[in-house]
Every structure is written in structure tokens, then in C-alpha cells.
Amino acid sequence: MTTSRPRRFTAAAALLLTATVVLTACSSAPRNGDGDTKTIxxxxxxxxxxxxxxTKRIIxxxxxxxxxxxxxxxxxxxQVPQLTASAAISGDLPDVMGAIPLSLVRQFDTQDLLxxxxxxxxxxxxxxxxxVDSALALDQDGHRQLAVPDSSYAQILVYRKDLFEQAGLEAPTTYAAIKKAADVLTKKGQHGITLATDPADVFTQQTFESLALGNDCQLVGPTGKVGxxxxxxxxxWDLYGHLTAKDSPQGTQTVDTTRAAYFAGQAAMVDWSTYILDELGGxxxxxxxxxxxxxxxxxWLAEHSGVVTAISGPDGSDPATYGEATSWAVMHGANRSASEQFVQYMMSTGYEQWLGMAPEGKIPLRTGTATEPDRYQQAWLxxxxxxxxxERLDDIYDVSTMRALESVPQSIxxxxxxxxxxxxxxPFNAQLPVGKSVADLGSGSTTPRDAAKTAQDAVSEIEAKTR
Structure with missing residues (x-):
């Protein structure tokens, strides 16, 4: 999969990284952290x-x-986990890694690679x-800055405004509104919603998490207790089970089939990432x-679609947005001086050019400079x-959609x-315990309560091994 789609993280690769790097990071031959070499x-x-x-032009x-x-x-x-494991063994880690997801930042930190x-x-x-304060926090562990937040994308709910208006439905910003709309708009030749149920793709877990966060459903508490x-x-679980059983296409639904169903006019809602926006606009x-x-x-479809970036459930205190923040990471043993200069350049002089490669999936996490606080935010628009x-996104989407997208970094x-x-x-993204339970739920082979228990038990085992 390319980086213009929601991120997948293969189980085998992640497990290899966990098993190998933790044994080799300390023994890899470090380079001079303040070396003066002119190549990184x-x-x-x-x-x-x-x-x-x-990127080469920026460089x-x-x-x-x-x-x-x-x-x-x-x-x-x-391939990053496998490549990193091999590089750690040989003492040949790169100086810098770019566009890496939060899960890798955390995993690299536990293995002392940062x-x-x-x-x-x-x-x-x-x-x-x-x-953005919240972005810095996502890349921190206590007072330690693990990596440098770069840009973000969000999981959004895209819906057919015309069908909602015709049916007198409110925008799908809450569990109740989503369920009602999906039920009403499911009819012959049309599904109310399309949701991921692929057990082998992290996209399924991301979709579930995007709904869960809005109801204050947390994977784990501060003490490590799985929730x-x-x-x-x-x-x-109840909502996801109802929607996949009653209102979504049957069979395994993937990152590609969910998008295809919405694009074909066969579904009135789809939960996808902001990377869908350029495709939706043709x-x-x-x-x-x-x-x-x-x-x-x-x-036509873009002009008749609305976007919800934050969803709330009956138990949620505030609407929540699931998002992925990608980061720049300087690696263990890097040429520190040259690496720092490079990342600073990519986050300043080269930042607008970097964001412009795919603005629909690169919402800036550095909004401006000390003298121009909103420089990069305005440039992104x-x-x-x-x-x-x-085309500019604001030439395709209305003002309310653009405002919602602009607010994503603050609400991730x-x-x-x-x-x-x-x-x-x-390890959670490697073993995909929630995705597997969601798949069973979507196939009708389990109940929402049993799916929750299966996922709870699987994550508890993972948590016990990470202590």
C-alpha cells in the first residue's frame, strides 16, 4: 500500500522488529553522535x-x-520494521526517519533506537x-521528546448530504444519529453505511477506534488495565455490530471496498481517512x-458529500477525532548536528513544499513561526x-468542511x-486483536459482548508481555 492510503502495519514485520531489535539495539555500533561528516x-x-x-528537490x-x-x-x-531490525543488527541505522507513525515512534523508543x-x-x-500542543504531547513520554511532530491525517465520516436532506436526517455526528441514518438509508440497492471488517488490516482497528474514542472507550487505563x-x-461494539450486520455490505470489507461502495453510490456513509478527499473530488x-x-x-459526489471529523457517543464527554500524526525521528547513533539541521530545514524552509505533496493527508502540526504564528496553516489552506x-480543496469542498479539517490537529x-x-x-497493531474481533462480529459468527471479551483477553495478554 502507498502512503496516500490509510496506513497498514503488517503483523509479521512488527513482530520481527519486536523480537530482533530489542536484542540488538544496545549492541549495535553507535556512530559519533556529534560527528562532522557531511553526508547523512x-x-x-x-x-x-x-x-x-x-523530496529530492527539497533536499x-x-x-x-x-x-x-x-x-x-x-x-x-x-518493510520498515524488517529493515530497522536488520540495520540495528549491523549497526547501520539511518540518521533520520521521516513520515513514521506514532506506533513506530513508541516501539522504537522501547527499543532505545531514538x-x-x-x-x-x-x-x-x-x-x-x-x-500544536496536542501533537507535541503525542510524541512525548513524560519530559522526553521522542520525535518531532510533522503532519497529520484524520479518520473522517463522509456522508451523502443530499440523501440526508431528502430523508430529514441530521448530520451523523453522534452514535444515535449514525445508527438512525444507517437504518433509514438502507434500502434496495443501497446500504446506509460501509465499514471495514478485514481482520488482517490495521485500517479495521483504526475505524473502530475512531468511533470508540467519541464514547470515551479506552483501550487501556493508566495502570495498564484493559478496558x-x-x-x-x-x-x-454494539453499534459496530448493528451497523455491519444490518446496514453495511456483507462479506469482508476492506480499505478499498469501503471506498468503492461509497464512490459507486451504493453506500450513504463511509468511515475513511482524509486521504479520500482528493479521490472524492475526481x-x-x-x-x-x-x-x-x-x-x-x-x-458531483464531492459536492453532495459532507464530512464529520469528530463523533460523540452517549458516554462521551466531548466529540473526538481519531488521527495519525507522522513524525521525524533522529535515530540512535546519528550524526546529531547534521540531523538536527536537516529536520529543522524540513520543518521550516522546506515545510510548505513537503506538505504540498499531499495536503489532504498532511495537515500541518507546526502551524507557523514565532513571527508568523499561522503561516503554515494559511499556506496549507x-x-x-x-x-x-x-485543485485546491476549498475549490471543491464548502467552508464548513474546510473549517472542520483545519481543526483536526487540535482534536486528535x-x-x-x-x-x-x-x-x-x-504489538497491538502487529497482532490486530480488535480487528479480528470486528471481523467475527461483521461475519455474524459472534455477538458484540463475546467480541468485546475476546478482544479484551487478547489485549490483556499483549499488555502483560509489555510490562
Missing amino acids: TVWSEENQPDRVAE AGFTEQTGIKVDLVPVDEN DTTASANIVKALGTGTF LESSACQAT LRNDALPTCPQCRDDRK QMKAGVDRK RRWAIPQGQGALLG
């Missing part, structure tokens, strides 16, 4: 050809300004106040909307998205990290 190695998960080319500017050369190595996100001093230096140099059988979580030829009305107007065609929440249990995320 950077691994980037932005590995699509057009993004690699753009050329950095080299011209500093004299420091950069060996850019594009890596597939599913130069947290370098990350702290970078944040201080750029100005702590220029970052998937709590009353708040049971409400999420800007990507290999993922165009295919609804009957879309044949003559590629923007004017960036053009798309692959085969380029995640399981485990606020409770100080971030180390759980690596």
Missing part, C-alpha cells in the same frame, strides 16, 4: 515516485544551503509554541467516483491536492498514549 542517511516512508522526486535546497549531503532511501511502511535529545533540540530551536469490556466500549484517475451522476461530473489533476486523540501506555501500540 534519511529513510522516508513517502515512497511514491512523485513524492520521492519532490537539494538543504544541501545548497548547508553543504550537507543527504542519502535519501524511500522505504515501504510495511535520539530524544536531538528531537528536543529541534523542537526548542523551532519554538515549542509553534507546534475493552467497559460499558463505554460495549456501546461501541483528482486521481485510478480511484475516481463511479456513481451514475459522476459520469458527467467528476465533482491554499495548497492544491490531487495526482492526475490539481489516540488510544494508550495519554494513559502512558504507548508501548502497547506496536
